[in-house]
Amino acid sequence: MSIRVDRDLCTGCGSCVEICLYNGVAMINDIAQITDDCNLCGACVDVCPVEAIVIEREELKAEKMDLTQYRGVWIIAEHFKNKIHNVVFQLLGKGRELADALKVNLSLVILGANFDDNLKEFSQYGADEIIYIKSSILKDYYSDLYVKTLTELIIEHKPEIILIGATPMGRDFAPRVAKRVNAGLTADCTGLTIDIESRNLLQTRPTFGGNIMATIKTPTSRPQMATVRPGIFKPLKKSKRKVIIKKIDYDYNQKDSVSKIVKIINREKKKINLEEAEIIITGGRGVGSKENFKLIEQLADCLNAEVGGSRVAVELNWIEQDHQVGQTGKTVSPKLYIACGISGAIQHIVGMQGSEIIVAINKDPKAPILKLAHYGIVGDLQKVIPELIKKIKKIRTEKEI
Template sequence: MADKNAVVNVDEYRGVWTFAEQRDGNLLNVAIELLGEGRKIADELNTELTAVLLGKNVDDIAEKLIKYGADKVLYVEDDLLSTYTTDAYSKVIYELVEERKPEIFLIGATNIGRDLGPRLSARIHTGLTADCTRLNVDLENRRLMMTRPAFGGNLMATIVCPNYRPQMSTVRPGVMEKAKYNENHKGIIEKIHPYLKEEDIKAKVIEFVKSSKAEVPLEEAPIIVSGGRGLGTPEGFKLIEKLAKKLGAEVGASRATVDAGWIEQAHQVGQTGKTVRPKLYIACGISGAIQHLAGMQESDCIVAINKNPDAPIFKIADYGIVGDIYEILPELIDALDHVDDIMDAFRA
């Protein structure tokens, strides 16, 4: 473990690293988002972008990371890395960091990332800014400007780590734009076999038990229909669900409706919920508090329906409808039924 009293020469550290999180051989979307953001930062700093991949028999993912823009992939393969454990992953990555000295390390703010990031930063003795929603670079000092919600989302704080390296942050899924896949992009895959023993892992994974409750994949949804306090009652979500089903969409919600117990927290969009960027976001009865806007304002197209013409949501909406939700949504659903009838006629 790094000596906490040691003086760090920040000039010895170069390169941007991203943690390529995979589960059961599947690369998580947040890993692709980190590559997209990491590529921008690496280009600004005129340095190399490296993806760090741990696992067993995931060679195809290593190849994919190159196509998504990584200049290099540090692919650490071992039987003991096939399943995530805090001890094994933090040991292996800590040793890589100590040897290679990256100046920036980005990790997704997933369940695994939120476990790995703090353990890793403590071992390295560097700072960690958690749950970031924006990253910028101070080029003159090669400092990463890490912005995250603070005080319950009521303000945004920008944090720097001037004296220690690497500069680490966990980044909220769905916030950053995904890297573009380029079949022609070339890079280096360095396969590493770590010195890892069973005794290094204190907690053993005996069994995986999947939740019987289906996960709400808001971050990956192309269309989201969200309800807010303007619905008036929890029954209003039945109408939201009906429209979502018609559009093949997922159901989102504001924090106020979650706090009121109208819908489960898994549906919450916003700074204290999930950050999304679908192709279409329909906000029904959502006034547009800054905390909610921060979680969806990057959507390609925003449609707002609210009876208050002065609602802040209209300032960022591409299309706005002023009126009663309970009059507008049934009309919209009925219109979509007619569209289906017309499409069926064409198919016939």
């Protein structure tokens, strides 16, 4: 494997130097030259207008995989307290689109204990088939049992694509399954499309904290596995479909797992669901005080919205951690996101840039958030928000009449 520059083709335009994240290419006498810092990421290959940079991969000795044996799109279900995680329905929506493009079946795979009565309902979200592995111990999550069961199913059925929610649980078993079946796995995808000719899944994900997007493919092996953050894709509207249900009983018991769940400590469940919210009002440092944060809550109330906070707002204890939006908090994609007193640090933007409409209220005209926002108001939020509340209430009453 090597990377080289065709000196005759290189025009010295410098696009490669600009795109490189690693200082892996430099201009020497107006010709691009690869440096020791090159990480072979391929960004320069893609950006070069004259195709002067090439990465050559050695033909692997390992036998080439027969990709045509692999067909179908799978969604692996996650559940908690007998409830299927919302991301599963979102993945079924996206999975339907991918399966249609590839003209193959979409399957929902559930490892669980008490879902017999729900299968009919689950069949309305786009799947052609539900594979339900039933075992009483699988009401809880056992890492090794998930990996073992899924690996066996994958080897038997050979799906070409497997999508999993990028939740802590998904991120626990997906890599281990990928390693066991020697599959490529792309984490935290925000975009998935099919290259019809090669049947490759093009997996787009944010990297370097979301400033840069990378599109990843797995051209030489199957299955292609990807985890997807909750809240990125939309579920389909429920509709009646003909669905094949395969229920298989497994007689797992405690001894089959190397780990033992000693106890489960329940913590207070907060009634907040930022990932699913249609409207979110978020406050940051500029809100000024815990007292002022009530303004954010009032605005949220009148819009029937959820309240979010930046990292600073959480650290200052103006709002609880569960409400944090950003890299170390939640990733959200509401229809409307109103950022109040938030400057727009990258870590925050990563968590909310998928919002359909972004409104920013900030008194600093140079705040980066104003460049991202669809509508920006430069002003004192203590004056802007009360005015906004007044206006919205007026619109709401007009509508009712």
